[in-house]
Structure formats: C-alpha cells, structure tokens
Amino acid sequence: MSKINFLKPDRTNLNTFLYLGSFLFLISFLDVFFNSFFNLNLTGFLPNFLSFVLPLVLGFIGLYFIRIEYSGIKRLDLLNKHINTNNFNAVLSLLIIFVIIKSIPPILSWFVVDASFAGDSKDVCTGTGACWTYIKVWMRRFMYGMYPNAEQWRINLSFISLVLLGSIGYFATDKFKKYLTLYYVVIYPLIAFLFIFFFISGGPVFFDFSYGIIAAILSIIIGFFIPGRFKFYYFLIVPLALYIILKYFLFFEEYIELGKLDGLNWVETGAWGGLSLTFIISFFCLIFCFPIGMAFALGRRSDFPLIRYISVGFIEFWRGVPLITVLFMSAVMFPMFLPEDFFIDKLVRAIIAISLFEAAYVAEVIRGGLQALPRGQYEAAKSLGMGYWKMHIFVILPQALKLVIPGIANTFLALVKDTPLIFVVGLLEIVGMLNLAKTNPEWLGFAMEGYVFAAIIFWIICYAMSKYSYNLEQKYKTDR
Amino acid sequence: MNLKLKDIVPQLITVIAVVLIFGFFTYNAQINMENRGIDFGYGFLSQESSFDVQFSLIEYDGSHSYFRAYLVGLLNTILVSVIGIIIATILGVIVGVARLSPNYLINKFAAFYVEFFRNIPLLLQIFFWYFAALRALPLPQDAEAIFGVFFLTIKGLYVPAFIWQNFSIFFYSLVAAVIAIIVIRIHAKKVQENQGKQIPVFFISLGLIFILPLLSFLIGGVKLSFEVPVLKQLATTSFIYEGGVSLPPELIALTLSLSLYTATFIAECVRAGIQGVGKGQKEAAASIGLTPNQVLKLVIMPQALRIIIPPTTNQYLNLTKNSSLAAAIAYPDLVLVFAGTALMQTGKAIEIVSITMFTYLTLSISISILMNWYNKRIAIQEK
Numbered sequence: 001m002s003k004i005n006f007l008k009p010d011r012t013n014l015n016t017f018l019y020l021g022s023f024l025f026l027i028s029f030l031d032v033f034f035n036s037f038f039n040l041n042l043t044g045f046l047p048n049f050l051s052f053v054l055p056l057v058l059g060f061i062g063l064y065f066i067r068i069e070y071s072g073i074k075r076l077d078l079l080n081k082h083i084n085t086n087n088f089n090a091v092l093s094l095l096i097i098f099v100i101i102k103s104i105p106p107i108l109s110w111f112v113v114d115a116s117f118a119g120d121s122k123d124v125c126t127g128t129g130a131c132w133t134y135i136k137v138w139m140r141r142f143m144y145g146m147y148p149n150a151e152q153w154r155i156n157l158s159f160i161s162l163v164l165l166g167s168i169g170y171f172a173t174d175k176f177k178k179y180l181t182l183y184y185v186v187i188y189p190l191i192a193f194l195f196i197f198f199f200i201s202g203g204p205v206f207f208d209f210s211y212g213i214i215a216a217i218l219s220i221i222i223g224f225f226i227p228g229r230f231k232f233y234y235f236l237i238v239p240l241a242l243y244i245i246l247k248y249f250l251f252f253e254e255y256i257e258l259g260k261l262d263g264l265n266w267v268e269t270g271a272w273g274g275l276s277l278t279f280i281i282s283f284f285c286l287i288f289c290f291p292i293g294m295a296f297a298l299g300r301r302s303d304f305p306l307i308r309y310i311s312v313g314f315i316e317f318w319r320g321v322p323l324i325t326v327l328f329m330s331a332v333m334f335p336m337f338l339p340e341d342f343f344i345d346k347l348v349r350a351i352i353a354i355s356l357f358e359a360a361y362v363a364e365v366i367r368g369g370l371q372a373l374p375r376g377q378y379e380a381a382k383s384l385g386m387g388y389w390k391m392h393i394f395v396i397l398p399q400a401l402k403l404v405i406p407g408i409a410n411t412f413l414a415l416v417k418d419t420p421l422i423f424v425v426g427l428l429e430i431v432g433m434l435n436l437a438k439t440n441p442e443w444l445g446f447a448m449e450g451y452v453f454a455a456i457i458f459w460i461i462c463y464a465m466s467k468y469s470y471n472l473e474q475k476y477k478t479d480r
Numbered sequence: 481m482n483l484k485l486k487d488i489v490p491q492l493i494t495v496i497a498v499v500l501i502f503g504f505f506t507y508n509a510q511i512n513m514e515n516r517g518i519d520f521g522y523g524f525l526s527q528e529s530s531f532d533v534q535f536s537l538i539e540y541d542g543s544h545s546y547f548r549a550y551l552v553g554l555l556n557t558i559l560v561s562v563i564g565i566i567i568a569t570i571l572g573v574i575v576g577v578a579r580l581s582p583n584y585l586i587n588k589f590a591a592f593y594v595e596f597f598r599n600i601p602l603l604l605q606i607f608f609w610y611f612a613a614l615r616a617l618p619l620p621q622d623a624e625a626i627f628g629v630f631f632l633t634i635k636g637l638y639v640p641a642f643i644w645q646n647f648s649i650f651f652y653s654l655v656a657a658v659i660a661i662i663v664i665r666i667h668a669k670k671v672q673e674n675q676g677k678q679i680p681v682f683f684i685s686l687g688l689i690f691i692l693p694l695l696s697f698l699i700g701g702v703k704l705s706f707e708v709p710v711l712k713q714l715a716t717t718s719f720i721y722e723g724g725v726s727l728p729p730e731l732i733a734l735t736l737s738l739s740l741y742t743a744t745f746i747a748e749c750v751r752a753g754i755q756g757v758g759k760g761q762k763e764a765a766a767s768i769g770l771t772p773n774q775v776l777k778l779v780i781m782p783q784a785l786r787i788i789i790p791p792t793t794n795q796y797l798n799l800t801k802n803s804s805l806a807a808a809i810a811y812p813d814l815v816l817v818f819a820g821t822a823l824m825q826t827g828k829a830i831e832i833v834s835i836t837m838f839t840y841l842t843l844s845i846s847i848s849i850l851m852n853w854y855n856k857r858i859a860i861q862e863k
C-alpha cells in the first residue's frame with residue numbers, strides 16, 4: 001500500500017478513498033434523512049450551529065474523496081461527471097439533495113398523511129394537513145360555477161360530444177383527409193358554437209342560426225358550379241343574401257316548428273363559471289384569434305401602405321396595453337359605443353376583447369414565420385402564375401405556419417393562462433370561484449387548498465399543451 | 481403617376497371600413513352621452529379626488545386632485561415594475577445559466593423551477609402568495625426579527641429606514657464615480673484599439689464606486705443612521721410597528737409572483753442565447769490564446785446578448801403590463817386607483833380608460849424604443 005495523501009485523492013488508493021468517501025457521504029445523508037423523516041437529531045450532542053453544518057461538511061469531504069478521475073468504475077465516473085465535477089458543484093449538489101430530503105416530509109404530510117379526505121363538512125378538517133374535503137364539497141362550483149346542479153349534464157354532454165367530434169381527425173381515412181382543414185376551420189367551430197349556444201345556454205333564437213346554416217350549406221353547394229373567376233364575389237354576396245331571403249321573406253317559422261328544443265331552461269351567462277367557463281372562453285378565443293391574427297399578419301406585410309399602417313396600428317395598440325385594461329374597456333367603455341337598445345352579453349364581449357388582444361400576438365408570431373421564408377418561395381409561386389391569395393394559401397402560409405408552431409402554442413398557452421382575468425367583467429371561472437368560496441363564512445381559512453388545487457389543474461393543462469406542441473413541432477419539422 | 485385601380489380599391493375599401501366603424505362608435509358614444517347627461521372632457525383631472533390611497537410614494541390624500549391620484553397610481557406601477565424587472569433578471573440569469581450546468585441535479589432543479597412556475601397562471605400565483613402564503617405570517621406582536629432589524633409580519637415587511645445627513649454630497653460623489661467610470665471605459669477602449677493594451681476597467685470601476693462614496697463619508701461629513709422599526713401597542717390586541725419603512729403585503733406578493741413568473745421566461749431566453757453561440761466560437765477564441773474569462777467577456781457574451789436582448793425586452797414589457805394584475809389584490813396601481821376608484825367616482829369611462837391605456841402604451845413603447853436603441857448598438861455591424 002502506497003502512501004496516502006488525503007488532500008489529493010488518486011487512483012492508487014482507489015478503494016480506501018472510495019470506502020472512506022462513501023462512508024462519510026452516507027453518514028451525512030443519513031443524518032439529514034433521520035432528522036427530516038423521524039425527527040431524530042443524530043448529532044444533537046454538538047452545539048446547534050455545528051450540528052446544522054456537519055452533514056454539509058461531511059458530505060463535502062466525502063464527495064471530495066470520491067472525486068477520482070478515470071477510476072475505471074463506471075458508476076463512479078458517471079456520478080463524478082454529473083454531480084461532482086468540482087468543489088462548487090459538489091456543494092450545490094449536496095444542498096439540493098438536502099433541500100429535497102428536508103422538504104419531502106412536510107409536503108407529504110400536508111398533502112396526504114395529515115390531510116382529511118372524508119366527510120362533507122368543515123368539522124372533519126382538524127388536522128394540520130390539507131382539507132381536501134373542502135375541494136370535494138365545492139367541486140361542482142369549481143367545475144360549473146353557478147350553473148344549476150340539475151342542468152349540469154348539459155355541460156358534460158356538450159363537452160364529451162365536442163371532444164369526440166374533435167377527435168375525428170385521428171380516425172379519418174386518407175380519402176377524407178383533405179376535407180379535415182375545412183372541417184376544423186369552419187364546421188367544427190360552428191357545431192361547437194351551436195352546442196354551447198343552444199345546449200349550455202338554452203338559447204332562445206334557434207331559427208336565426210338554422211337559417212344561417214341552411215344558407216351556408218346551400219351557397220357552398222351552388223358554389224361548386226360557379227366559375228372560378230366569380231367565386232370570390234359570389235361568396236361575398238350570396239350567403240348573406242340567402243340568409244336575408246330565408247329570414248325575412250320565407251317565414252319558415254310560421255310553417256314548421258323547426259328543431260325547437262322544449263324543456264331546456266335558459267341559463268344566463270352570469271351563472272356560468274368554473275373550469276367549464278375556462279374551457280369555453282379558451283376555445284372560442286383560440287378559434288377567433290387565429291384568423292384575425294393571420295389577416296393582420298398578412299396586412300402588415302402587404303404592399304398597400306394604407307393597409308400596412310392600419311395593421312401596424314392595430315397590432316401595436318393591442319400589444320401595448322395590458323389585458324386587464326382591455327377587459328375594463330369591454331366592460332365599461334364598450335357599451336357606450338353601441339346603439340342604445342343594442343345589448344351584447346358580457347361573456348361575448350369578454351371573448352371579443354380577449355380574441356382581439358391575442359390576435360395581435362398571433363399576428364406577430366405569424367409575421368415572424370412569413371419573414372423567415374426565403375424570397376425564392378414567393379418568387380417561385382409568382383412565376384407559376386399564382387395570384388396573391390393562391391400563393392399565400394397554397395405555398396406561403398403552410399410553410400410559414402409550420403415554422404411558427406412553437407410561437408403559436410406559446411400564445412395559446414398565454415391565452416389559457418389569461419382566462420382568470422375575466423373576473424374584471426364579473427365572470428367567475430375557476431380562480432374566481434375559488435376566491436368566492438374562500439370568503440364563504442362556513443369555509444374560511446382554506447385558501448391554500450383551493451389555490452393548490454387550481455394550480456395543479458392549470459399546470460396539467462398547460463404542461464400537456466406545451467408537450468403536445470413540441471410533438472407537433474417534431475412531426476411537421478421539415479429540414480430545409 | 482402609375483396608380484392602378486387594382487391598387488387603390490382594396491386600400492380604399494379598408495380605409496372606408498375603418499372610418500365607418502370608428503364613425504359608428506363615436507356617433508353612438510355621442511348619443512349615449514347626451515342621453516345620460518354626461519359631458520366629455522378632461523376637466524375632472526383638476527378636481528378634488530376625495531378618496532384615499534393606502535400606499536403612495538408621493539404625498540397624497542383626499543384633498544388632492546384626480547391628476548395627483550393618477551400620478552400616485554402610475555408611480556406605484558413603475559415601482560412594482562422596476563423591482564420586478566431587477567429581481568426577475570437576476571433570478572432569470574441564474575436559472576438560465578443553471579439550466580446549462582453540467583451538474584445533473586442543478587440542471588434538473590432549474591428545469592423543474594421553469595416548468596413549474598410558467599405553467600401556472602400569474603393571477604393564481606398572485607392570489608396564492610397574497611391570500612394563502614402571506615396570510616400565514618405572524619401578527620406584528622409575534623413576529624421574530626430577521627437579522628434584528630427586519631420584521632416580516634402579516635401586515636407587511638418592516639425594514640429600517642436610512643436617515644441621511646448631507647445626502648446631496650453622497651449623491652454627488654456617486655455621480656462623480658459613475659462619470660469617472662464612463663470616462664475610464666472610453667479611454668480604455670481607445671487604448672486597447674490603439675496600443676492593444678488592456679486596462680483592468682472592471683476592478684478600477686469597482687474601486688471607484690466604493691471609494692468615492694466612502695470618501696464622502698470620511699471627509700464630506702455624510703452620516704448614515706438606521707431607524708429600526710419598533711413595536712408599538714395601539715390597543716390591547718392591536719400592535720403596529722413605528723419608524724422604518726413598511727412595505728405592504730400587496731407589494732410583496734406582487735413583486736414576488738411577478739418576478740418568479742417572469743424569471744422563468746427570462747431564463748429560457750438566456751439559455752437560448754448562450755446555446756445559440758456556436759461551439760466553434762468558443763474553440764476558436766480559446767485557440768487564439770484568450771483566457772476563459774476573456775472568451776466569456778469578449779466572444780460569448782457579445783454574441784449571446786444579441787440573441788438574448790430582444791426576447792428579454794418583450795418579457796420586461798410583459799412584466800410591466802402584468803403588473804396591472806395588482807388590481808386583483810388591491811395594490812393601488814394605475815388600474816386600481818385610476819381605472820377603478822376614480823372611474824367609479826366620476827363615471828368618465830371613456831376618458832379614464834383611454835388615459836390608462838395611453839399610459840401603458842407610452843410605457844411599453846418607451847421601453848421598446850430604449851431596448852431597440854440598445855439592441856441596434858450591439859447588433860452586428862455588417863459591412
């Protein structure tokens with residue numbers, strides 16, 4: 001056995017250092033472990049400060065001893081490479097390990113061990129842990145807001161059907177794949193709107209919209225026989241004209257009781273709330289803000305100076321103000337701008353406000369994608385004789401949108417995270433409901449549980465969305 | 481003139497549409513205001529506001545004007561934004577660098593922090609800190625002192641106040657130090673460009689910024705003392721701290737959540753920036769004999785900053801705009817004081833909301849102009 005220099009661990013005395021180092025590290029680990037899990041202080045005989053620092057010092061010396069380069073032991077080398085490269089890293093690693101060990105027991109006991117789950121009144125919550133009973137009792141309110149209990153199946157049914165209808169894309173055969181864009185951009189949002197308007201709301205004006213659908217379908221069918229040159233003007237005029245004719249000249253109502261849904265009570269939007277409202281708002285804003293944003297992105301890159309200035313003004317205005325003031329505007333200022341007998345529901349106003357706000361962000365993201373495309377793409381499309389719209393729809397936008405998937409996903413994430421702000425207009429989604437429940441005199445003092453619950457829900461939603469966008473990005477990644 | 485009809489018509493249609501929409505809105509607004517007997521005008525700004533604000537940086541009470549109330553709100557907004565930006569930047573840079581650490585634990589810890597805080601709505605975080613976490617703090621009479629001078633209680637954080645004597649001399653010495661540093665930097669750059677010699681600017685600056693103010697203490701007669709907050713009993717169960725500076729819990733909750741939230745985004749910007757500098761740059765710099773410090777300072781940072789600054793500016797803007805969430809926890813910022821209380825009292829919806837929006841617009845545009853200027857300065861000068 002050669003001479004051991006304890007200040008310089010090396011390979012010659014590998015085993016000695018290995019055993020010594022691991023032993024010291026183990027002691028420090030166990031000390032913290034017992035201290036935190038069993039409330040046992042192994043080093044209690046030492047003065048306070050020393051007892052506190054001792055595990056760190058021991059662990060540090062231990063890690064120092066086992067920091068031997070090219071030891072030939074695979075695991076040791078990996079360990080050294082990952083958490084033990086130098087003194088500074090060793091201390092940081094130790095601190096992180098100790099913080100994790102120290103924080104597990106209190107968190108675990110608050111969440112599970114000391115928490116109360118059973119019962120349905122405040123009396124069961126006597127322990128020091130969380131009171132999940134509170135969440136259980138208020139679950140319906142957190143999910144559906146003030147929506148009447150007896151009617152909540154309407155929300156459930158709508159959401160389930162919408163999820164099912166939305167997943168059609170996965171099962172579509174190749175033959176129908178080309179219609180998917182049309183389906184998702186036009187038909188699906190329309191169905192969703194109808195569901196929410198007639199089913200969740202129990203809306204009274206069924207006829208208006210059935211006329212709208214009939215007019216749309218009729219004009220699309222006729223549209224197939226219209227020569228391409230006139231298609232644009234055709235779709236500009238005919239659907240609206242058909243709708244007006246149907247509504248004001250044919251008087252369907254007097255002949256047929258078309259699709260009248262008896263027995264569905266009207267639930268005003270003020271009673272909507274909870275997580276379902278978060279979904280509704282996110283969904284509609286997402287649908288609206290995308291085309292608006294795309295239009296302004298194209299407008300900002302337009303060759304017409306006036307259109308460009310208007311787009312720039314729009315985008316910069318919405319990007320420069322906080323959402324909360326936009327909602328303030330929609331709540332107190334916007335009604336002043338409308339004719340007196342003209343009333344727009346506050347949920348609709350909020351959705352319009354959020355959509356316009358997010359559209360500006362979407363526009364900037366899409367503009368980034370448009371700018372990133374090489375000029376050659378535009379020139380190639382033009383040289384094939386494509387006009388502005390053809391060029392953008394078939395060549396430019398598909399490529400640009402692919403490029404900006406992460407940016408769009410981030411904007412949508414921001415949108416979901418912004419929905420709690422609608423408390424400004426008096427709508428209470430899940431965070432708003434939490435604040436309401438917290439002030440209930442029977443359930444005072446459980447703010448923490450509520451916020452943790454909502455945080456978990458939002459975290460899952462947002463994390464899933466960001467992972468999904470990452471997958472999309474990978475899927476559509478084209479090497480260029 | 482080569483104006484084609486094809487070019488004019490779409491623009492004309494757009495402009496007419498925009499004008500029509502705005503005309504429609506103004507027309508309705510006029511009718512509505514006439515019907516309700518409201519007159520349009522900004523004259524109310526000079527009227528007496530007759531409401532109080534809890535926390536204000538400038539002297540303010542109910543007898544001051546609405547304009548003064550607006551200033552109070554604006555200053556509170558700026559205060560939160562500036563503190564938030566400073567903390568978020570420091571935290572964001574640390575976490576961003578930690579995300580690139582070869583140390584597995586540090587790396588994962590930073591990743592956990594980023595993924596955790598940025599996927600939870602900011603408003604929820606503000607509520608959490610304000611209604612749940614800070615409410616668990618002790619009452620003033622039970623609070624234990626931190627370092628003997630700070631008191632963290634449910635009513636806010638009490639910190640000692642600085643009592644200055646001859647503050648102006650101290651201030652001038654600080655200004656002198658800053659000017660000296662700028663001069664030295666310019667000189668050093670010139671020397672390096674002409675002679676290739678490097679002057680240790682950093683250490684000289686560090687020395688200057690400490691020594692000059694220190695001299696002002698020793699020679700200039702500047703004196704600094706601390707006023708430590710003292711517990712005072714108001715009634716049998718009501719206690720309060722007197723003296724020192726008190727930071728309201730709203731401010732603490734707001735800065736905490738704003739900076740924790742924004743730091744995650746800044747961290748990602750920093751990470752992307754450092755990763756964006758090619759490995760070859762580092763190796764090339766090392767191969768021409770630069771020391772690791774020089775590599776970082778002269779090669780990596782200038783390039784990384786170019787990538788980092790534009791998105792980080794956006795985050796600063798976001799933080800400033802997000803500070804308007806203060807209204808949710810009754811921190812008297814611009815939105816709460818002006819668009820909230822003042823609007824309630826005067827009913828001047830259009831005027832007040834437009835002033836508020838215009839203020840935020842000015843704030844964000846000025847930050848972005850400043851940052852664009854800086855960005856242009858450090859951008860690659862292509863020939």
